[in-house]
């Protein structure tokens with residue numbers, strides 16, 4: 001009789017393996033579609049019945065997944081979505097892509113992972129491959145997930161297979177997608193690494209196996225800490241350049257002509273998204289458990305968190321130049337999503353800017369074609385069309401997000417004071433433009 005691992009590997013090679021993806025968000029849905037396009041029969045599991053219904057109707061709610069790609073695999077019977085977790089027991093491989101936020105105290109909130117793993121553990125079968133993709137601290141897979149899955153007496157890397165593979169997707173990036181971003185894979189043992197690598201190898205171009213789940217977990221946190229710290233550095237340089245009356249954007253553009261040893265990062269209104277503002281704190285929390293203080297992470301965190309305050313200071317400078325105060329001024333935010341050409345509002349610094357300006361008495365409005373509505377101060381705000389907003393002559397506009405569809409010429413021509421936090425108006429000079 002063939003061993004459990006040989007049977008699993010054969011089923012993966014023959015595209016007969018049934019693949020389950022738990023959590024159909026920015027990470028899980030593109031991944032489920034890639035597995036389906038690779039020929040696997042994929043079941044997506046989510047607690048959100050509306051998402052499951054939309055997927056089954058071939059309608060995507062993730063900008064990186066076009067309706068056409070989704071409906072093609074749904075119509076072909078290769079992808080279906082459900083809220084029924086009992087069907088997890090029918091899967092050969094299960095990928096967990098649920099959220100890993102921070103608690104208010106900046107401690108990791110693993111509750112979504114724990115719930116998903118409980119559902120997997122309830123129906124676990126010998127020979128199953130389980131992969132955690134959610135970003136988390138080193139040790140989550142072997143300290144938290146493995147004991148939960150072994151509770152019924154099955155042993156990891158023997159009776160079932162367990163790996164961690166960090167998701168590196170960059171929403172809105174048209175050049176690098178789930179398909180062509182190399183995939184790091186680390187199993188709790190060699191069989192687990194082999195099985196997970198084989199599965200990903202069928203749907204992504206490059207797989208990079210590493211020696212353990214902890215290495216794979218740490219890779220992701222190194223990558224995101226690298227970004228958080230470098231953004232913190234360049235934000236500090238921006239604050240410094242302002243004091244010295246030097247244009248930071250020109251400095252960065254010139255510095256990046258160096259063909260080696262320099263990589264450009266850009267200042268901005270603060271960190272946003274589900275990864276960079278959060279992941280480094282997963283690492284510093286775990287390091288602290290081991291008696292180690294991550295000084296770079298804490299320092300970068302302070303500087304990055306101060307940026308919305310600096311934006312408000314620049315709004316004050318702009319209004320001051322025409323003898324106005326923030327209190328009572330009408331301030332219009334141009335772009336509120338956390339970055340260009342995405343609809344994601346998670347941790348968006350625009351929310352901090354809104355809050356700080358509200359506290360100072362400004363009257364606020366916003367334009368964002370990607371975010372028709374947002375919650376602020378307990379009530380809903382609706383996006384207004386930019387031309388209409390400018391016709392109402394706001395006292396100041398803040399470019400918080402540099403969406404490519406914005407008509408910057410009309411914005412400048414309106415004569416409105418503009419605080420440009422993204423250098424969206426690069427090369428344009430006017431007394432009305434205030435940069436970071």
Ligand SMILES: NC(=O)c1ccc[n+]([C@@H]2O[C@H](COP(=O)([O-])OP(=O)(O)OC[C@H]3O[C@@H](n4cnc5c(N)ncnc54)[C@H](O)[C@@H]3O)[C@@H](O)[C@H]2O)c1
Pocket residue numbers: 022023024025026027028045046047048051097098099100112115116133134135136167168169170171274275
């Ligand atoms: N968004 C990104 O750019 C990105 C990039 C790399 C890594 N990540 C990581 O990937 C993970 C998922 O992030 P995301 O952006 O896809 O989140 P998301 O919020 O877009 O999607 C998560 C999905 O999981 C579902 N869910 C929550 N609990 C569940 C449960 N117990 N069972 C089934 N479904 C459940 C939610 O309904 C939601 O649809 C996080 O750990 C995140 O840090 C995100």
